[in-house]
Each structure stands twice: as structure tokens, then as C-alpha cells.
Amino acid sequence: MKIIITGGSGYTGTLLTSELLSLGHKVMIIDTQWFGNIFKSGKNLIVKKADIRNLEGISFKGYDCVIHLANIANDPSVELSPNLSWDVNVLATKNLIEKSINDKIKQVIYASSGSVYGVKKEKNVTEELKLVPISVYNKTKMIAERIILSYGNKIKSHIIRPATVCGYSPIMRLDVTVNMFVHQAIKNKLITIFGGQQIRPNIHINDLIDVYKHFLFKPSLPSGFYNAGFENISLIDIAKKISSITSCKIKIKKEIDVRSYKQNSDKLISTGFKPKKGVEDAIYELKSYFLNSNVKNIDKCYRVNRMKKLGLK
Numbered sequence: 064m065k066i067i068i069t070g071g072s073g074y075t076g077t078l079l080t081s082e083l084l085s086l087g088h089k090v091m092i093i094d095t096q097w098f099g100n101i102f103k104s105g106k107n108l109i110v111k112k113a114d115i116r117n118l119e120g121i122s123f124k125g126y127d128c129v130i131h132l133a134n135i136a137n138d139p140s141v142e143l144s145p146n147l148s149w150d151v152n153v154l155a156t157k158n159l160i161e162k163s164i165n166d167k168i169k170q171v172i173y174a175s176s177g178s179v180y181g182v183k184k185e186k187n188v189t190e191e192l193k194l195v196p197i198s199v200y201n202k203t204k205m206i207a208e209r210i211i212l213s214y215g216n217k218i219k220s221h222i223i224r225p226a227t228v229c230g231y232s233p234i235m236r237l238d239v240t241v242n243m244f245v246h247q248a249i250k251n252k253l254i255t256i257f258g259g260q261q262i263r264p265n266i267h268i269n270d271l272i273d274v275y276k277h278f279l280f281k282p283s284l285p286s287g288f289y290n291a292g293f294e295n296i297s298l299i300d301i302a303k304k305i306s307s308i309t310s311c312k313i314k315i316k317k318e319i320d321v322r323s324y325k326q327n328s329d330k331l332i333s334t335g336f337k338p339k340k341g342v343e344d345a346i347y348e349l350k351s352y353f354l355n356s357n358v359k360n361i362d363k364c365y366r367v368n369r370m371k372k373l374g375l376k
Contacts, residue, residue, distance in 0.1 A: 065089045065125060066279065067168075069115050069159065070132030072100040074236045075174070075228060079130065079272050084108060093121065094133065097373060098363045099234045115155045123166035128282070130172045130275055131159060134203075137238065138178075140366040141200035144375055152203035157210050163218060170219040170282045172275055173211055176204045177224045177264055177292050177326050187327040190224075190288040208288070219286055221278040225271055226264035226292025226326050229345040231352050237364040241265065241345050244302055248311035249353040258318025259299030264292030264326035267340035277336050284334055292326035293338045301342065308346050 066083060070076045071092030083090050084107055091109040092102060104110045111121060115133045123129070134152045135141050141148040156173075163171055180188050181195035196202045211220050229241035237246050240263055244254045266274075274291045278284060296304075302313045362368050 064127045064279070065091075067091045067093065067123060067126050067129045068132060069093045069129065070134065070174075072096050072102060072110075072234065073098060073132060074232050074234050075268060075271060076132045077101060077234045078232050078268060079132075079275055080108070082272055082276070091126065093118070097375075098366070098369055099360060101233050115159055116150055118158065118162055123163055123168055126166070126168060128170040128172065128279055129159065129163050129168055130174075130279070131156065132174045134174070135200075135370075136366055138198045138200045139238075140370060141198070141203065143367055143370055145199050147375060148199060148203055152200075153206050153210065156207040160211055160214050160218065164214060168218060170221070170279075171211065172278050173208070173220065173222045174275075175208050175222050175224045175288075176201065177226045177290060178324065179205045179208070179224060180324055180326075183324050186325065187329075188290070188325045189327045190290060190330055212286075215286060219282055221284065221286060222288045223274055223278070224288060224290050224292075224326070225274075226266040226290075226294075228268050228271055229265055229342060229349075230268035230340070231345075231348050232268060235358060235364045236366070237358070237361075238366055240298065241301060241305075241342055242349060244305050245309070245346055245349040246353055246358070248305050248309040249350060252309075252311045253314055254302045254305060254311055255314045255316060256298050256302050257316050259302070259315050260297055261318070261323040262295050262297050262325055263301070264290075264324065265294045265296060265301075265342050266292050267338070267342070267345050269340050270338045273339070274331070274336065277334070281334070289331045289334075290326045290328040291331055292328055294342050295325040296342060304343060305346055308343075309350055 071080045072094035135148040
């Protein structure tokens, strides 16, 4: 297959690109490379250092699928520059879908977010529940979803709502819960959490890669939304897991982050998908990584810090 991956040089995109290349597929990456890049164009890979807001001169013709990962990710990054985030997450997505349709792309797989549900009291947060986004980031994701679905009669679409991702990637993120806590545990022998009772759904990065592959290789699966999160765990319980593995201490500060939500991924499971890894696997992998290597280009591991350094405000 021939696949386009926007954000293919990022935290998730790097592993997805590597996996698809290893399987013999042809890939074109479109990425600003704000947070790094490990790839060079080669036999089965084209690397475009480009912004999805300007795709002029890039042809999608001859490709089978677009996996759309590129976005301004997480609440703090979006709050840093709301206008940029609306441009990238929403307007650029609209243009991307229209270009995909014009160039005869058969399928789009979109990386949305499990946070679009907002704060929910329900124990089982399924795809049928009403979306009540509580941040600009959540809103941009929700609107982008609706834009993609509005073209449903012209292109096959699968919209994935991932939980908080954890685990090692060559392009690391240290501003997501498990990764950040493990880094604190190894570096400082101390994890600092705010509140702790907030619940977060989690997904191992390797499982998320498998989710994208699942829909890529089964394009006939029904279009629509699919939750992708398999462990709903409170922040304090995540910290305790890490503490038991790393022997670090835990410091609890007054709660300032009210976000608390769960995910039910039975719909995804019903399509035949089976998760293989979990939070504990990620903790052990990250512990080994942080103990055996220095994190390079540390500023690139934090989205907000990097965006400020690049002057993206």
C-alpha cells in the first residue's frame, strides 16, 4: 500500500512510519519537524518537511490512505496559541480532506482525542455519549471530527479517539502522564502530582500503532468513531505503580486540574482488535530507557516549551 502520514515524524508517527516501512509499504511523511525527525527519503519513503496548512505542490495521487496525526496537541499547547490551533487542527484538516478527495484517496484515518467527551460521571464512556468539550483543544478536535464526517459520502473515514498515550518513542514526549512521571521518578526520585483522584484512560503507544494498522488493513470496517483506551487509572494509582517499580517518593499538591474521564473501547474490541501492552509495560520500558540513556534535545520533548522556543504564539 501507499500511505500518507501527516505528523509522521512525531511521537506516534515515528513508530507508525517505521512499522509500515518494515512491512514493505510505501510512505510519504508530511511534517513540520518542529519536534525532530529521524527519517531520510529513500526507496519506500518520501519525507516532506511541510506544514499541513500549505500543501500546495504536494500530490496525493496514487496513494491509498491518509493517516492524519498532525495537530497542535494537548490543552497547554493550544492555549499558548488558540488561533494557530484552530488553523492547524480545524481549517487545515478541512483542506486536507478536500485535497484527499480531489486526489482520489480512498480512506482517511484521523487521530482525534478521548478528551472530546469532557468530564463524564458515567462509568462507561462510549462513543454514543454527547460530547461536552471543556477546552479549546477539545473543541478543535470535535469540530475536525464533524468536518471529516461531513464528507462521508465521498471518502471512507475512521476517527480514532485515543486515550493518553504512554511508552517509548525515538521522538519522545515528556508532557504526557506516564512518561512524565517515570522521567521524574528516575531523574528526581520524586513524582509530584496535583490532586491525584482524577482518572485518565491510557493506551500503550504500540497498541495505538496497532489500532491505526487495524483500520488501515481493514478499510471495510464501518466509518465512524472508535475509542482507543484500555486502562482507566487515577493519577495517584499511576504514581503508586511507578513508585513500586522505581522506588521513588510521591508528593501530592493541591488539585488544580479537574479533568477526569474514562473510556470504554468495547466497540473497537468488537471489530477484532486486541491490546497487547499496558501502563506497566510502558513503565518498565521507560525506566530502562531513562536509566540507560540521556534524553537528547530535552526541550523538544515538551510541546509548550518547544513551541515557545520556535516563537509559535
